[in-house]
Amino acid sequence: MKKGAILLAINDLGFGGGQRTVVEEANELSKRGIDVHVVTTLAGGAHSLARYLSIRKDHIHHVSFRSLFDVAGYRSLVALYKTIKPEVVVSNLFHTNTITRSMKFCFPRVRVIVREGNIPKEKSIYVSIIDTVLSLLTYRVISNAVYVQRALKIQTLFAKKAVLYNGVSAQFFESNSEFDFKAARIREKIPLEAVIFFAAGSLVEKKGYRDLLTAFSRLSPHCHLIIVGEGYLRSELERFVPEHGLIGRVHFLGNISDMSHLYHLADVFVLTSHWEGVPNVVLEAMASALPVVVTNVGGISEVVDDGVEGYLVPSGDIRAITSRLSELSHDEALRTRLGMNGRKRAHTFMWPAHVDRLLELI
Numbered sequence: 186m187k188k189g190a191i192l193l194a195i196n197d198l199g200f201g202g203g204q205r206t207v208v209e210e211a212n213e214l215s216k217r218g219i220d221v222h223v224v225t226t227l228a229g230g231a232h233s234l235a236r237y238l239s240i241r242k243d244h245i246h247h248v249s250f251r252s253l254f255d256v257a258g259y260r261s262l263v264a265l266y267k268t269i270k271p272e273v274v275v276s277n278l279f280h281t282n283t284i285t286r287s288m289k290f291c292f293p294r295v296r297v298i299v300r301e302g303n304i305p306k307e308k309s310i311y312v313s314i315i316d317t318v319l320s321l322l323t324y325r326v327i328s329n330a331v332y333v334q335r336a337l338k339i340q341t342l343f344a345k346k347a348v349l350y351n352g353v354s355a356q357f358f359e360s361n362s363e364f365d366f367k368a369a370r371i372r373e374k375i376p377l378e379a380v381i382f383f384a385a386g387s388l389v390e391k392k393g394y395r396d397l398l399t400a401f402s403r404l405s406p407h408c409h410l411i412i413v414g415e416g417y418l419r420s421e422l423e424r425f426v427p428e429h430g431l432i433g434r435v436h437f438l439g440n441i442s443d444m445s446h447l448y449h450l451a452d453v454f455v456l457t458s459h460w461e462g463v464p465n466v467v468l469e470a471m472a473s474a475l476p477v478v479v480t481n482v483g484g485i486s487e488v489v490d491d492g493v494e495g496y497l498v499p500s501g502d503i504r505a506i507t508s509r510l511s512e513l514s515h516d517e518a519l520r521t522r523l524g525m526n527g528r529k530r531a532h533t534f535m536w537p538a539h540v541d542r543l544l545e546l547i
Contacts, residue, residue: 189272190220191547194285196278197230198223198238200415200440201387202465203277203302206351208237210275213540215240222269226250226258226281233442253283266292273298273547275327279312282319289322296324298547299344302351302462304336304483307391316340325546329462330484347546350488351465352539353531357472361449369450373436379409380514383451383475385444385466386458388416393457393480393500398422400457400506402429408514410435411451413444448473452520453513456480459500463488468534471495471527476520478509488534494527 191214193207207223214221223238224246238245246265250258266288275298276285282299289297305313316337320326323344328334329351334341370377382401386392394412401410412422412435419437426435441447444466448454454470454477461483468488470477477495479485491497496513498505513520 190222190269192222192224192269192271192274194224194226194274194276194281196227196280197225197232198234199231200233200442202351203300204234205465206300207277208234209352209354209536210540210543212237212239213536217540220244220269222246222271224248224262224265226262226284228255233440237442250280250284253280253287258284259287262288263291266295271295275300275543275547279308279316283315286319286322296547297322298325298327299323300327300329300349301333301337301341302329304333304460304462305340306460308340313340317342320344327543327546330487332484332487333462349539349542349546350463350534351468352536353465353468353472353534354536356445357448357469358528358532359445361473364446364449366450369446373411373450374433375409375436376407379407380453381451382408382410382453382455382510382514383413383447383470384410384455384457385413385447386456386464387414388412388418388422390418391459391461392416393459394418394422395425396501396503396506397455397457398425398429398431398435400503400510401435402431403507404511404514406434408434408510411438411447412436413438413441413447415440444469445473448475451475453478453510454495455506455510456485457498457500457506458482461485468531472531472534474521474524474528476513476523477527478506478513480506488530489527490530493523494530495523 195207198204222244228249228251248261273296274285276282277300320343325345326341327349454475456479463484480500481497482500496509
């Protein structure tokens with residue numbers, strides 16, 4: 186156990202895998218009696234997940250930065266550091282990573298750990314140059330997949346490196362025996378006999394929702410699709426629904442902080458991303474005993490074996506996506522077998538084991 190405080194830093198506590206990781210890490214560290222603090226840095230950022238933090242309220246901080254050059258923000262953060270005396274800062278997302286690494290000029294003894302889940306394709310040249318230079322001020326870069334670590338060779342040039350997969354909460358392993366399927370389907374206006382596909386993630390280009398909707402439009406009418414997330418593509422995706430005769434079969438639910446009930450409601454989880462690290466939602470779906478149909482991108486194949494926990498399909502291959510979704514929609518026994526395999530695999534990614542490894546790395 187570390188003698189000084191551990192500070193977990195991130196842009197905000199809105200809807201997102203990185204944000205949920207910070208919440209789960211903070212809660213697990215606090216359970217172990219470790220002095221853990223959480224700070225958010227983005228001016229105007231969302232904080233919907235803050236209510237899930239079980240750490241002391243006076244250990245949750247917000248220091249507002251309107252830009253990376255916000256002098257007032259740095260003054261406030263310096264004051265916070267002097268108060269809580271962190272030994273280690275574990276930082277997430279470019280905005281906050283840049284700020285916490287810059288703080289090394291004032292607090293050279295504080296170890297800065299930076300977490301990475303994005304591949305170079307998601308970083309501009311400007312961002313990549315800053316990451317490379319600031320790796321000189323970084324104790325270690327933790328990637329959420331071997332694929333991500335290898336892809337960021339230049340951006341992490343001067344720092345130590347390690348891989349730490351995201352975790353999954355015990356709540357997703359809980360039995361769904363008490364879940365009221367009938368009431369949930371009636372509430373979502375989904376027929377009781379329908380096969381429900383579930384997708385979650387920001388409605389942006391990288392998530393491949395156009396591919397998903399195109400493939401889904403080729404399935405039989407007894408299939409329904411639930412989509413959780415918000416983003417700039419929502420209007421376009423919503424227009425796709427009536428244009429392809431899918432009214433009443435595709436359900437956009439927006440951002441939802443706690444999706445555990447939706448995993449119980451669904452029959453299959455699907456992710457058609459064009460690029461990824463290892464998304465939390467895949468691990469959560471597996472823990473919930475859902476078979477997964479996921480594109481073989483990034484580090485996903487590091488946690489999903491094709492034909493064991495679900496199916497890996499080529500990114501952008503509409504025919505392959507359609508084929509696997511159709512196969513699962515007609516075979517309940519197959520869904521059950523793959524889902525139980527996924528639950529078994531997901532047990533190796535639970536948060537206590539994740540935090541054990543995190544403490545080793547910091």
